[in-house]
Amino acid sequence: MTTPWGELALARFPEDPRDRLRAWDASDEYLLRYLVDERIPLSGTVVVVGDRWGALVTALAEHGPVQITDSFLTQEATRANLARAAVAPGTVQLLTTQDPPPERVDVLLVRVPKSLALLEDQLLRLAPAVHPETVVVGTGMVKEIHTSTLKLFERILGPTRTSLAEKKARLIHCVPKPSAVRPASPWPHSYALPDGIGTVSGRTVVNHAGVFCAERLDVGTRFLLQHLPAVRGVGRIVDLGCGNGVVGTAVALADPTAEVLFVDESFQAVASAEATYKANGVPGHAEFRVGDGLAGVAAESVDLVLTNPPFHSHQATTDxxxxxxxxxxxxxxxxxxxxxxxGNRHLGYHVKLKRLFGNSQLVASDAKFVVLKAVKR
Structure with a gap:
C-alpha cells in the first residue's frame, strides 16, 4: 500500500500466497491522504475503530494509535503487519470491542463496518471519551456508506457531512457535541426463540451488536436446529463459528454430560454465546474461545463439529x-x-467435503438449504 509516508507491505491473516484480496482498499488510502493534506494533528490519543487488516494503524504507528476491533483475524493480521514494518511491540495498543475503550479520545478514525449495529454500539461506547476538539473522520467505500450511517454519527456524536467520492471511496466528517443527549445503548439484545426447534424452543438468546441475525433466528440456523444429530453420549462437541451460541446451547441441553466448545473469530460472537449459554442455566461443561477456527485445538480430540460457515469476508465473496x-x-x-x-444449496459444500473426507451424506434439504454430514475415516 502506498501511503504519504512510503510503501507498506501488508497481508491478510492467515496469509495465503494464492489469496488475491488486498489487505487495504481505496477508503484506507483516502483517509491517510486526507490526514496529511489537511495537516490533521495526530496528537493525544488516536483511536482507530474497525481497521480491517491493520493497514491504518500500521501506517500511523509512529503516533501510537489504539486499534479497536471485533475480529481475531484482524488482530493477528495487525500484529504481523506491524512486525513486517519493524514497529516495536507495544507501540500500537490492540483492544477488542469487549474491552473498555480509552477514557479520552483526541482523534477518532472509523472504518465503517458492514454492521450498522456494531457501528452504533462502538460510537455509543466511545462517545463519553470524545470532547469538542476531537477530530472525527470516518471512511468507507461508497457502497458501504448510507444515509443511515450518517444519521447514526449525527445522532450519537454531532453534525455530520460527507466528502466527495474518490476511487469509489468516501469520507465522513463529524463535529462532536459532547453535551448532546444520546440514546441508551440497546446492546446486548435478547429475544425468546420460537417453538418447534427442539431443546431450545422458547429459550433465551443473547446477542451483542454485530452478531449475525442479532434480532431474530435466521432461517438457516433454524433448519439446522430441526435436524441436529443425536448427541447423548457423543463426548466433545464444537459449535464452530458459533455466533450467538444457539446451536451449541441446543446440544448442551440435549446432553448435559457433553463437553461443548464454542469457537468464533468475533469477540462479540463469543461473548454472545457465553451469555446465551448462561442465560439458559445449562448444567454441562462449556468452553468459549476466540480464534481462527479450530487452530490450537488438539488433533483427534473432538467427536462432533457443527458449523454454518460464512461465505463472505467483509464485502468479498469467498469460500x-x-x-x-x-x-x-x-x-x-x-x-x-x-x-x-x-449451507445454501448453491455453495456446493458436498464437493469440498468429498474431496477432504472422501464422503459426504445429505441429511436434510429444502428449497434453499442442505444439511450435510462427513465422517472422518
Whole structure:
C-alpha cells in the first residue's frame, strides 16, 4: 500500500500466497491522504475503530494509535503487519470491542463496518471519551456508506457531512457535541426463540451488536436446529463459528454430560454465546474461545463439529473461510467423528467435503438449504 509516508507491505491473516484480496482498499488510502493534506494533528490519543487488516494503524504507528476491533483475524493480521514494518511491540495498543475503550479520545478514525449495529454500539461506547476538539473522520467505500450511517454519527456524536467520492471511496466528517443527549445503548439484545426447534424452543438468546441475525433466528440456523444429530453420549462437541451460541446451547441441553466448545473469530460472537449459554442455566461443561477456527485445538480430540460457515469476508465473496473450517475440523476430529454443515444449496459444500473426507451424506434439504454430514475415516 502506498501511503504519504512510503510503501507498506501488508497481508491478510492467515496469509495465503494464492489469496488475491488486498489487505487495504481505496477508503484506507483516502483517509491517510486526507490526514496529511489537511495537516490533521495526530496528537493525544488516536483511536482507530474497525481497521480491517491493520493497514491504518500500521501506517500511523509512529503516533501510537489504539486499534479497536471485533475480529481475531484482524488482530493477528495487525500484529504481523506491524512486525513486517519493524514497529516495536507495544507501540500500537490492540483492544477488542469487549474491552473498555480509552477514557479520552483526541482523534477518532472509523472504518465503517458492514454492521450498522456494531457501528452504533462502538460510537455509543466511545462517545463519553470524545470532547469538542476531537477530530472525527470516518471512511468507507461508497457502497458501504448510507444515509443511515450518517444519521447514526449525527445522532450519537454531532453534525455530520460527507466528502466527495474518490476511487469509489468516501469520507465522513463529524463535529462532536459532547453535551448532546444520546440514546441508551440497546446492546446486548435478547429475544425468546420460537417453538418447534427442539431443546431450545422458547429459550433465551443473547446477542451483542454485530452478531449475525442479532434480532431474530435466521432461517438457516433454524433448519439446522430441526435436524441436529443425536448427541447423548457423543463426548466433545464444537459449535464452530458459533455466533450467538444457539446451536451449541441446543446440544448442551440435549446432553448435559457433553463437553461443548464454542469457537468464533468475533469477540462479540463469543461473548454472545457465553451469555446465551448462561442465560439458559445449562448444567454441562462449556468452553468459549476466540480464534481462527479450530487452530490450537488438539488433533483427534473432538467427536462432533457443527458449523454454518460464512461465505463472505467483509464485502468479498469467498469460500476460503469455509475451507479452513472444514480442514480444521478434519484435523481435530477423532476417527469416526463427524462434521455437520448447514449451507445454501448453491455453495456446493458436498464437493469440498468429498474431496477432504472422501464422503459426504445429505441429511436434510429444502428449497434453499442442505444439511450435510462427513465422517472422518
Amino acid at each position: 476460503a473461510t469455509a475451507w479452513r473450517m472444514f480442514t480444521g475440523a478434519r484435523r481435530a476430529l477423532r476417527p469416526g467423528g463427524e462434521l455437520w454443515v448447514i
